[in-house]
Amino acid sequence: MDNEVSRTHGWLVTIQRRGVIHRKHFSDGVHGGKQKSFAAAKTYRDEVITKNPPFSMREYSNIVKKNNRSGVVGVCRYCASETRDLPEDKQRWFWVASWPLPDGRRKRVKFSVKKYGEEGAFKMALKARKDALRGLDGAFDPGAVRRKPARRKTESSELRKAA
Known part of the structure; x- marks a missing residue:
């Protein structure tokens, strides 16, 4: 988050698990810069996910x-x-x-x-x-349908490039 108007700079972690929202802001100023606040945000994110794994x-x-x-x-x-x-x-x-x-x-x-x-x-x-x-295995990913799968190169596309 970088908002000059409110002078807010940092990282915001938001994770929802089983109806509970886990949210915490990591200020660049408090943590000593962008890299350090980012590292603290990732550590918090990993702790929340470890304690609250996604639905299977x-x-x-x-x-x-x-x-x-x-x-x-x-x-x-x-x-x-x-x-x-x-x-x-x-x-x-x-x-x-x-x-x-x-x-x-x-x-x-x-x-x-x-x-x-x-x-x-x-x-x-x-x-x-x-x-x-x-036959269902693995964790549920609510964002999976929004992400487009990577396009695979086909033989015909390779031939068009070569021509």
Whole structure:
């Protein structure tokens, strides 16, 4: 942070874990310069992360949201949007299972109520989610979806450069 108006210079560390915000400012003046305040900020950040590790993917995937109506995290009943305005007997309903992927995207699988019945589609969605969660490893990264993956060089791009 460098704000000439308020004469504030330093580093601000902000980390949120399980609903608690850990925030601390490291002033350049108090710590003896930019490098020293930066080093102190990194030390604090590392201590907070050590004491408060991020959610695992499995932990994050089991958080019950306020808008959950199915009673099961990651499983919901869904009407195909193009049939929502049709009479009820013409609407297409599904039970949908969803879970996060390591890169921040979500995977969704839907099961037709018409094809499998209400209970059958629901049970299939439950099983699909349970099977997918078994394979989840690692820490949850809420910023993963905002970061674009690095573009890989392809053979065709190398050929265009050579031409």
